[in-house]
Amino acid sequence: MADSEHARDSSTQLTARDSRELLTRSWMKAQPSVFAFVIASTPQFSDAEDLLQEVAAEVAIRFDEYDPERPFLPWALWVAKIKIADFYRSQKRERLVFAGEAIDALAMACTRVQQLMSEEQGALEHCLKETTGRTRELLLLRYAEDLKPRQIAERLSMSAASVRVTLSRARSALGKCVDQRLGRKSS
Amino acid sequence: MDSREAMELVDAHLDGEELNEEQASALTEWIKQSPEQADDVFRRIFLHAYLRRSIQVAAIASTEHVSLEGSADHADNAPTDAAFKQRTQWGWWTWSVVIVAILGCAGLGLALSSQVVGSGPADPFVYEPFDYPGFDYQGFGFPEIPDSIPLGVWPSEGGTTGRDGGSGFAAPWQEEGHLVSVIESDPMAHPLGKVDLRQFSRLSYIDSQGAVLQTNGNQLRTSAGDYSSTTRTLNVEQAPANLRDGEQLGADGGTLWLSFLAQSYDGSGEHRYAFLELGSPKAGLHVGKLTSIPNGNWGIAGVVNGQEVNARSSDTSSGESVFVVVRLEFRPGMELATVWLNPNLGVEPSENTAFAQMQVPDLRFDRLTFTGRFSTDFDEIRLGQSYHDVAPVAAP
Numbered sequence: 001m002a003d004s005e006h007a008r009d010s011s012t013q014l015t016a017r018d019s020r021e022l023l024t025r026s027w028m029k030a031q032p033s034v035f036a037f038v039i040a041s042t043p044q045f046s047d048a049e050d051l052l053q054e055v056a057a058e059v060a061i062r063f064d065e066y067d068p069e070r071p072f073l074p075w076a077l078w079v080a081k082i083k084i085a086d087f088y089r090s091q092k093r094e095r096l097v098f099a100g101e102a103i104d105a106l107a108m109a110c111t112r113v114q115q116l117m118s119e120e121q122g123a124l125e126h127c128l129k130e131t132t133g134r135t136r137e138l139l140l141l142r143y144a145e146d147l148k149p150r151q152i153a154e155r156l157s158m159s160a161a162s163v164r165v166t167l168s169r170a171r172s173a174l175g176k177c178v179d180q181r182l183g184r185k186s187s
Numbered sequence: 188m189d190s191r192e193a194m195e196l197v198d199a200h201l202d203g204e205e206l207n208e209e210q211a212s213a214l215t216e217w218i219k220q221s222p223e224q225a226d227d228v229f230r231r232i233f234l235h236a237y238l239r240r241s242i243q244v245a246a247i248a249s250t251e252h253v254s255l256e257g258s259a260d261h262a263d264n265a266p267t268d269a270a271f272k273q274r275t276q277w278g279w280w281t282w283s284v285v286i287v288a289i290l291g292c293a294g295l296g297l298a299l300s301s302q303v304v305g306s307g308p309a310d311p312f313v314y315e316p317f318d319y320p321g322f323d324y325q326g327f328g329f330p331e332i333p334d335s336i337p338l339g340v341w342p343s344e345g346g347t348t349g350r351d352g353g354s355g356f357a358a359p360w361q362e363e364g365h366l367v368s369v370i371e372s373d374p375m376a377h378p379l380g381k382v383d384l385r386q387f388s389r390l391s392y393i394d395s396q397g398a399v400l401q402t403n404g405n406q407l408r409t410s411a412g413d414y415s416s417t418t419r420t421l422n423v424e425q426a427p428a429n430l431r432d433g434e435q436l437g438a439d440g441g442t443l444w445l446s447f448l449a450q451s452y453d454g455s456g457e458h459r460y461a462f463l464e465l466g467s468p469k470a471g472l473h474v475g476k477l478t479s480i481p482n483g484n485w486g487i488a489g490v491v492n493g494q495e496v497n498a499r500s501s502d503t504s505s506g507e508s509v510f511v512v513v514r515l516e517f518r519p520g521m522e523l524a525t526v527w528l529n530p531n532l533g534v535e536p537s538e539n540t541a542f543a544q545m546q547v548p549d550l551r552f553d554r555l556t557f558t559g560r561f562s563t564d565f566d567e568i569r570l571g572q573s574y575h576d577v578a579p580v581a582a583p
Contacts, residue, residue, distance in 0.1 A: 028393060028399060031397060032233070032397055035236050036232045036233040039201065039236045043200060043202070102215040106228065108225065109222065109226045109228065112222065116230075117233060120233070125241070128241060143239045143242040143243060144242050148203045149202050168194070171194070171231065171234055171238075172194065174234060174238075175230070
């Protein structure tokens, strides 16, 4: 190989390597927010997790189209919206709760609050450790086993309404705990 | 609608309940009313997503611990025992790795190694990133993408011999087997077979919170065939005084942390092995893909008179990339080894998330040896006095 060809190859390789690194770093940073966005439209965890993998693959395939001068997250959310729409078309699922303007508003919210999420995760980790008893049990059944409130109610001989209320209060309490740890006023 | 009602509707939706037209419209209108309200809804959704991945990971760790220790103490505790055993395959960290692997498969994958900068005062007293030039497969005449690992096509000399980078060593690497280990610079370009699971990304690790292990350089690849033994002597004199016992490491009362990344060609077991060896054949420790664990999963075993003893197998196939952390507590008599697979970075993992805690023979060591007869990659070898020393987080 001529020297000039070698130099050109090295240059191309470096660019590809930089591109890979940019994608990997951008995706890792955006991934928790994209996952939340996907869950908003696809509450079934197994579906959301499958869909997130499809979004990741699509992001990789389309990465040449991404303009590195612009923020990555909104672009990744745009890709996610396309994959969510495809998913609902292919699965012929029930209508989307968050669609149209609502999902656009959520995408904007996602972009706005992304910076807060890393500190919120740290606070949440502490707050989660403080949960005990029945609340913790319900959270474990809901999130580790992916049981719906009705199924949890059957498992624990509770009413479904009671499970729903307890879970909802637990989430609100976690939200307040996070706000307190971060010195914010609860909304 | 007030905030509480809106959050209850969000919760109902995320819990899989179908909202009626009126409820869905009301929620949509509420989200559109102000950016603050949209932010609150998104934060609630984010909380839901966080709880899923955080609690699922804790449950998986709990499951692995319980199954390995064989305890029946939690038989009545459904959420932490039997119920969790139903879900072990798709934890957050697992599919994070899968997703990164997908990126790699699309030709745009993981390249975390070369420009990562340390984010804290991690100070391992031994560190080997294998920052050496890669093995020239083409020049050696290795088939481009063979169907499976070709027999008898592997170098028997050269390898890592003479490589002397890293820190904390007293001598260069030395090859002592029939075959040699090589330096792998681009696993995506060098699958040793069509089902080589290493072809999707470089060795790397992202924890359940998205934190990335600091990595540098290339990686070590043990021989495809029988067998390679790649060894390097440590500079014990420069190791912390409380760990030194004469010319070896292992003074009673000392605690040593060790970590590395690893992934094998696939999860095959039986007589295939590739592991890190500490100590001697008389009294030592093996960590990796072990002869005494026929299912091919990652594991650990003590060594007494050349035989692996007290082997503990994890639930993780050696075809999966893992971040292995070992804490060795040197005590009078048997030592205590605690092992974690894929712990979160940043905070020292608790013992109840370890996959194994076991007594190992009274060992001392002054070298690291990678022995293998099945192609397996290792990287980012660190020895330190704290978890932080061996689990540094890459700068964002």
